[in-house]
Amino acid sequence: MSTAKQPGGLVWFDEPPPPPATDQLSRERVVAAAIALADESSSGEITMRAIASRLGSRSPMALYRYVGSKDGLTDLMVDEVYGEITVPPPGDWRACLREMGMSAWAAVQRHPWFARMAFSRPPLGPNALRLYDTAFAAVDELGLDAATRVGFINTVLGQVFGSGLALLEELAMRSRTGLTSDSDLEESARPYLERIKAEGRYPHYIRWLAEPDRSAEVVTFEQQLEWQLDGLQRLAGERRA
Numbered sequence: 556m557s558t559a560k561q562p563g564g565l566v567w568f569d570e571p572p573p574p575p576a577t578d579q580l581s582r583e584r585v586v587a588a589a590i591a592l593a594d595e596s597s598s599g600e601i602t603m604r605a606i607a608s609r610l611g612s613r614s615p616m617a618l619y620r621y622v623g624s625k626d627g628l629t630d631l632m633v634d635e636v637y638g639e640i641t642v643p644p645p646g647d648w649r650a651c652l653r654e655m656g657m658s659a660w661a662a663v664q665r666h667p668w669f670a671r672m673a674f675s676r677p678p679l680g681p682n683a684l685r686l687y688d689t690a691f692a693a694v695d696e697l698g699l700d701a702a703t704r705v706g707f708i709n710t711v712l713g714q715v716f717g718s719g720l721a722l723l724e725e726l727a728m729r730s731r732t733g734l735t736s737d738s739d740l741e742e743s744a745r746p747y748l749e750r751i752k753a754e755g756r757y758p759h760y761i762r763w764l765a766e767p768d769r770s771a772e773v774v775t776f777e778q779q780l781e782w783q784l785d786g787l788q789r790l791a792g793e794r795r796a
Contacts, residue, residue, distance in 0.1 A: 599668025634680025670719025
C-alpha cells in the first residue's frame with residue numbers, strides 16, 4: 556500500500572508514518588537537503604528533482620514516500636525552523652517575548668524563505684506547538700482574554716515575518732539586478748532622485764534625502780521590536796486597570 560499522502564493535507568495528520576530509512580533516503584535527510592537548498596537560493600525556491608539530486612537519488616518520486624507531498628515537505632521544513640526559536644520559561648512576559656522575537660529573527664536571517672513558508676501552512680507541528688505553548692505560558696501572568704493573548708504573541712511574530720519577507724524580496728532583487736551593495740543601489744537611483752529633486756514634486760521626501768543624519772543610524776529590528784513591546788506593555792496596563 557502506498558504511503559503517499561493527499562496534496563494539501565497536513566503531514567501531522569497523515570498515517571502511516573514514513574518508511575524506514577535507506578542508505579540514501581530518510582525523512583530527516585530529505586528535510587535537511589530541502590532546507591540547505593532553500594538557504595542557498597536567493598528566492599528560497601526548491602524542486603523535488605534538485606533535492607533528489609543532492610541526495611543521490613535517481614527518482615524525485617521516491618522522496619514522496621517520506622514527506623507525502625510538496626505541502627508535507629513544507630510542513631516539515633517550517634517546523635524544523637520553528638525548532639530553532641527559543642522562548643524562555645515563564646517569568647517576565649516582556650523578556651520572554653523579546654527573546655522569542657530576537658531568536659525568531661535570527662532564524663529568519665539564516666533561512667529567509669521561512670518567513671514566506673510560515674504563512675503558507677498552519678503552525679501545527681510539534682516545534683511550532685511547543686513555541687506557542689511556552690509563549691502562552693509567558694503571557695498568562697497578564698490575565699488577558701484568549702484573543703488578546705494570541706494577539707500579543709502574533710504581534711511579535713508578525714514583526715519577525717514581515718521583516719523576513721522584506722529581507723527575502725530584497726535578496727531576490729539584489730540577485731536579479733546584480734546591485735549587491737547599498738552603494739550600488741544608491742548609485743543606480745541617483746539620476747532618478749536628482750530628477751525628482753529638480754522637479755520639486757515631493758518636497759518632504761526631498762528634504763529627508765538632504766538631511767545629513769538620514770543614514771547615520773539605521774533603525775534595527777531590535778529597536779522596532781522594542782517599540783512593539785512598549786505598545787503591548789501599555790495595552791496590558793490598560794487591560795489590568
